[in-house]
Amino acid sequence: MSNLEHPEVAVIVDDVIVRYPGTHETALEAANIRIGRGQRAALIGPNGAGKSTLLKAMVGLLPLTRGRIQVLGEPAHVGRYRVAYVPQSREVDWHFPITVFDVALMGRDAHLRWPRWPRAHDKALAMTALEEVGMAPLAKRHIADLSGGQRQRVFIARALAQQAEVLLLDEPFGGVDTATEQLIFQLVDQLCRAGGTVIIATHDLATLPEHFDQAVILQHRVVASGSPDQVLAAAVLAEAYGGPLALLHERAQHDLVN
Amino acid sequence: MTWLIEPLQYAFFLRALLVGALLGATCGALGCFVVLRGMAFIGDAMAHSVLPGVVIAYLLGVNIIAGAFVTGLLAAILISAISHTEQVREDTAIGIVFTGAFALAIVLISRTQGYVRDLTHFLFGNILGVAPGDVIIAAIVTLVVLSCMFLWYRELLVSSFDRTHAQVIGLHLNWLHMGLMALLALTIVSGIQAVGVVLIASLLVTPAATARLLTDRLTVMILLAALLGSGATLIGLYTSYYVQVASGGAVVLTSTLVFLLALIFAPHKGILARRVHQTLPS
Numbered sequence: 385m386s387n388l389e390h391p392e393v394a395v396i397v398d399d400v401i402v403r404y405p406g407t408h409e410t411a412l413e414a415a416n417i418r419i420g421r422g423q424r425a426a427l428i429g430p431n432g433a434g435k436s437t438l439l440k441a442m443v444g445l446l447p448l449t450r451g452r453i454q455v456l457g458e459p460a461h462v463g464r465y466r467v468a469y470v471p472q473s474r475e476v477d478w479h480f481p482i483t484v485f486d487v488a489l490m491g492r493d494a495h496l497r498w499p500r501w502p503r504a505h506d507k508a509l510a511m512t513a514l515e516e517v518g519m520a521p522l523a524k525r526h527i528a529d530l531s532g533g534q535r536q537r538v539f540i541a542r543a544l545a546q547q548a549e550v551l552l553l554d555e556p557f558g559g560v561d562t563a564t565e566q567l568i569f570q571l572v573d574q575l576c577r578a579g580g581t582v583i584i585a586t587h588d589l590a591t592l593p594e595h596f597d598q599a600v601i602l603q604h605r606v607v608a609s610g611s612p613d614q615v616l617a618a619a620v621l622a623e624a625y626g627g628p629l630a631l632l633h634e635r636a637q638h639d640l641v642n
Numbered sequence: 643m644t645w646l647i648e649p650l651q652y653a654f655f656l657r658a659l660l661v662g663a664l665l666g667a668t669c670g671a672l673g674c675f676v677v678l679r680g681m682a683f684i685g686d687a688m689a690h691s692v693l694p695g696v697v698i699a700y701l702l703g704v705n706i707i708a709g710a711f712v713t714g715l716l717a718a719i720l721i722s723a724i725s726h727t728e729q730v731r732e733d734t735a736i737g738i739v740f741t742g743a744f745a746l747a748i749v750l751i752s753r754t755q756g757y758v759r760d761l762t763h764f765l766f767g768n769i770l771g772v773a774p775g776d777v778i779i780a781a782i783v784t785l786v787v788l789s790c791m792f793l794w795y796r797e798l799l800v801s802s803f804d805r806t807h808a809q810v811i812g813l814h815l816n817w818l819h820m821g822l823m824a825l826l827a828l829t830i831v832s833g834i835q836a837v838g839v840v841l842i843a844s845l846l847v848t849p850a851a852t853a854r855l856l857t858d859r860l861t862v863m864i865l866l867a868a869l870l871g872s873g874a875t876l877i878g879l880y881t882s883y884y885v886q887v888a889s890g891g892a893v894v895l896t897s898t899l900v901f902l903l904a905l906i907f908a909p910h911k912g913i914l915a916r917r918v919h920q921t922l923p924s
Contacts (some may be wrong), residue, residue, distance in 0.1 A: 406728060443810050450807075463812020476804045480678060481860045490800050494811040500796035526858040 394550055394581035395419040395442060400451035402437050411437040413605040414451075419583060420596060424576050426592055427585040429602035429614070435585035436472055437553045438602065442583070443469040455550055465494035467621030468548035470539050472555040472585070477584045478535075485523040487538050488514050506545075515568065533564035540568060550603035551575060553584045569595050592616055648701050650796050657767045657777050658836075662875035664780040665833050666845065669877055670786050670871025671875030672829055673850035674790075674864045675822060683733060684721070686843035687740035687797040688823070689830045693747035693839055696764050703753065707779065707831050714827030717822070767890035769879065771892065776835055787825050791864075794821065799860060800901030836875075837890035844894040845871060852901045855908040874900060 395598070397417035404411050404434075406592045412434035440446045442453055444461040453460040455467055486544045491513065492506035514520040517537040532536065536556060543551055551572075557565050571604065572582045572595070584596075592599050592612035600616040601607040601622075608618035664845050670819040676685050680741070692710040699709025717739050724735035747755070750763055791798065801808035809815060826846075833842045853866035878893030906913050 397683075443660070445806070445809060462810055465811070467810075469810050471806050475806065477678070477802075480803045481800075481854065481858050481863050482803055486860075487803075490804070490807060493796055493800055493813075496796070498797075499793045502796075528858075536736075 392421055393418050394423070394456060395583065396452075396454040397438070397442075398452050398454075400438075400441065400453060401449040402434075402441050402446055403449045405446075405454060410449075410604060412441070412602070414438060414602075414607050417600055417606060417609060419581060421581050422576050422579050423581055423597045424572055424595060425583045426579075426612070427583060427602055428592070428594040428599055428619070430587060430589060431609075433602045433603050435602055436554050439469065439554050439583065439585055441550060443467055445469075446529070457498040466548055467550045467552070468494075468543035468546045469552045470543050470554065470556060472558065478515065480527070480530045480555060482527055483526060483540050484525050484530065485510060485514065485518055487527055488519075488541040488545050491542040491547075494546050494548075509547070510545045511540070513541040514538070516544055516571065517541045531561075532559040533561040536560050537564055537567070540571065541556070549580055551580060553582065555585055555587075557586060557588065588614060589619060591624040646880075649880070653746045654770055654772075655879070655883065657772050657774065658879055658889070659876060661772050661780045661836055662769055662879055663872045664784045665829075665836050666849070666871030666873070666875035666893075668829050668852070668866040668871075669842070669845035670783045670867035670869070671791060671864050672787055672825055673846035673848075673871070674853065674860070674867050675798055676803060676826065676846050677850040678860075679855065681823075681826075682843065682847045683736055684718070684823075685830070687721070687736045687828055688717055689745035689834065689842040690740040692811050692827070692830055693764065694743050694750060696834075697750045697754070697761075698748050698794060703737075705762035710831040710834065711827050715745065715824060718823040718827065720844050722819075753865060761856070763838070765838050765840055766835055766843065766888060767834065768820060769836035769889045769893070770882070772835055776832075780832050782830050787829055790825055794818070798822070829851060830859070837893055841890050841894045844897060845875075848894075848896050848897040848901050849874065852897075852904045855904045855911045857902075870900060871917070878892050888918065 395417070397414050399405075399416070400414045401408060401410060402410065402412040404472055414434075427438060429435050431564075437446060441448060441527050442460050443454055444464070455464075458464070483586060488510040489502055489507065492510060493500050496502065496506070511520060511523065514523055519534060519537050519541060522641065527535065527538070540553075540556070551570075551601050556568055559570075569591075572584070575582055592615065596612050598610070600609040601615055606616050607622065648661075651668040667857050675686075676682060692714045693712030695709040695711070696706050698713070698905050699706045702709075721732070721735045724730060724739065725732040730805040732740075797808075797813055797818055799813070801813055801815055803816065829846070830842050833845060839843060849870035850863070850867040853863045856866055857863050874897035875893050879889060881887065881896065882892040904912065908916075909915055
């Protein structure tokens with residue numbers, strides 16, 4: 385099944401197993417996930433449930449032990465400007481000598497060929513992206529001068545400057561103020577209305593009904609997936625009984641397909 | 643001003659100035675990425691690992707610079723390979739490889755009579771003794787290193803700041819790392835003539851660290867580090883000429899002194915400026 389047959393599907397996860405590098409420990413065993421184009425999808429689960437692993441696999445950062453992941457009709461691999469990824473705990477050096485604008489401009493490096501010198505067009509796109517997240521007035525500031533929320537906005541701006549069709553955000557709301565959270569949801573809505581697909585790893589169930597079209601609960605495997613309502617019902621049941629989620633998952637998949 | 647011009651009548655001093663300025667600029671510029679990528683220890687290790695190459699090349703009668711370059715790179719590859727086994731951390735791998743290489747050099751030297759005197763040149767440098775050919779080599783190395791930094795600037799910038807993003811957009815991190823190692827080896831090899839194996843790490847690290855205290859812009863930092871590197875070399879050379887002290891030591895001490903001054907007096911990041919900033923009500 386390829387995206388050519390399913391142009392409405394942005395991401396296909398089939399029978400995937402990902403192991404932690406150098407171990408036999410399974411980080412993720414995802415049976416079947418389909419994420420439609422233009423959808424706002426949530427990956428829900430506690431810490432260490434495999435959310436980040438799945439996002440990393442989608443962007444080609446982690447090799448699959450088994451199965452396949454297709455993003456926009458191609459097997460997941462690095463080096464694709466059509467897929468943007470904003471990782472979680474940012475392992476960047478905040479004391480690096482770099483301005484807010486230069487960080488946003490890095491989104492354009494995905495498109496540029498060696499020696500990757502940015503053109504006026506790229507700079508304009510980076511600036512527009514900063515305007516969209518309200519960070520244009522701080523463009524010339526050093527990245528270390530920013531608050532947690534402002535830094536997250538700048539990294540979202542970098543992803544926007546990349547003009548990707550699929551945007552993967554790993555826990556974007558951690559350590560972020562309410563205004564920034566609202567802004568991120570607003571941008572996500574905007575992107576999806578324009579035909580983009582956004583997948584967000586989060587553990588906040590409360591945001592599901594309002595902000596997402598689709599949700600997947602992960603606990604090293606897909607526990608439930610479907611519409612936010614279905615998934616929430618499954619989550620409630622899981623809490624109550626701690627068991628019959630696999631059944632619900634089948635059910636939810638069935639409902640989603642129809 | 644005659645004291646500035648007087649030593650220039652000696653060809654050896656003029657050559658030393660030229661090599662010093664080129665080397666100071668190259669080490670300063672490249673050193674920015676060494677400092678920003680947390681590779682200061684690798685720079686030092688590679689400098690020490692170059693020594694067995696020098697000795698082997700001498701024993702075989704082949705080009706010493708080529709020998710040094712090859713062992714420098716071999717050491718970098720070995721460090722990479724050992725830390726990739728994930729059995730030891732990278733800093734441990736560095737510690738093992740460079741002391742091992744240095745020990746190999748010592749063992750080889752102990753079997754070679756009459757070489758000890760020449761060897762002190764490589765350990766501590768003798769910039770006042772550079773030959774005309776060394777000036778050309780220094781110029782070529784400067785040209786190669788600075789051109790590569792210019793052409794791969796975006797790759798170096800992105801991968802130094804955010805490895806994950808660099809990987810996702812398809813940059814080849816391993817190739818970049820090895821490329822940087824090759825440039826480092828090249829710079830070190832041309833630099834040991836001047837300040838020696840033991841002190842070359844200072845030229846790579848100190849001007850870059852000083853520049854970082856003075857600016858928040860990477861391009862400015864690279865230019866400043868190149869200027870500071872050249873400047874310290876020139877001041878050190880004049881000092882060494884007039885005060886009759888070892889040239890390599892004088893160059894490195896100058897650089898260290900400038901760093902300490904910046905650490906205390908730098909406009910925003912200096913200890914004084916930060917203290918003033920803290921006491922002022924915000």
